[in-house]
Amino acid sequence: MYEHDIWRLHFVCRVTINEAESPGDGVAGIDLGICNLATVSYGDESVLYPGGALKEDEYYFAKKRAETDDSASHEARRLDTKRTDRRTHFLHTLSKDIVSECSKRGVGTIVVGDLGGIREDENGDARNWGKHGNLDLHGWAFDRFTSMLAYKAEERGISVVTKSERNTSKTCSACGQSDDRQRVQRGLYVCECGLVANADSNGAENIRRKVLPNPPNEDRDNGWLAQPAVRLFDCSEGRFAPREQVVNREP
Numbered sequence: 001m002y003e004h005d006i007w008r009l010h011f012v013c014r015v016t017i018n019e020a021e022s023p024g025d026g027v028a029g030i031d032l033g034i035c036n037l038a039t040v041s042y043g044d045e046s047v048l049y050p051g052g053a054l055k056e057d058e059y060y061f062a063k064k065r066a067e068t069d070d071s072a073s074h075e076a077r078r079l080d081t082k083r084t085d086r087r088t089h090f091l092h093t094l095s096k097d098i099v100s101e102c103s104k105r106g107v108g109t110i111v112v113g114d115l116g117g118i119r120e121d122e123n124g125d126a127r128n129w130g131k132h133g134n135l136d137l138h139g140w141a142f143d144r145f146t147s148m149l150a151y152k153a154e155e156r157g158i159s160v161v162t163k164s165e166r167n168t169s170k171t172c173s174a175c176g177q178s179d180d181r182q183r184v185q186r187g188l189y190v191c192e193c194g195l196v197a198n199a200d201s202n203g204a205e206n207i208r209r210k211v212l213p214n215p216p217n218e219d220r221d222n223g224w225l226a227q228p229a230v231r232l233f234d235c236s237e238g239r240f241a242p243r244e245q246v247v248n249r250e251p
């Protein structure tokens with residue numbers, strides 16, 4: 001521009017911020033499953049994300065799909081596309097909610113249970129675990145969820161690490177023991193050391209501990225493990241919210 005009898009050249013620089021500042025030093029652990037699609041442990045609080053909305057969708061589309069006479073028809077393809085879109089939307093919403101909740105709580109590292117250890121047993125044979133159901137059917141969700149979570153977390157300066165889930169559902173997160181003194185009944189994990197926990201919360205806490213230097217401490221207050229919060233997918237709003245806030249509306 002020309003001002004005060006001299007020409008000035010103005011440069012505008014756009015700087016891309018590659019490294020977002022980490023929200024804090026906190027560590028969260030995520031256990032992935034079928035009933036609760038994701039269970040997050042923050043070390044003093046646990047949050048469940050039931051997969052009910054996704055499951056209802058799967059039933060709906062499987063039924064509609066069966067009603068079409070020709071599986072190669074335009075209608076069948078339309079249904080497949082719609083189902084995939086809805087799955088994708090659900091997983092995006094889930095990963096976004098978890099990252100946002102982690103950010104609020106000062107979490108800088110998220111540990112996700114890697115299902116590699118569950119897909120295969122000690123001999124390397126694929127097997128079905130009761131808790132995880134049929135992984136052929138659900139493997140897509142876990143893999144897609146983990147990659148969505150990783151890039152959303154990175155944008156917020158949170159790192160995501162995966163650790164083997166091996167033994168995390170069997171081990172007591174309070175005393176660290178994994179023998180015949182523990183049992184899982186109706187979703188509750190009960191150990192002779194006194195721990196009574198939501199089974200998925202206990203698993204998520206064990207996953208969280210995988211990156212922590214300190215061994216479990218029996219004296220720690222772990223009452224929160226028995227009372228996880230629940231965040232439900234609100235179909236009308238298309239987002240997750242605390243269970244109390246989700247109004248059940250007929251579809």
Ligand SMILES: [Zn+2]
Nearest residue numbers: 172175191193
């Ligand atoms: Zn124990």
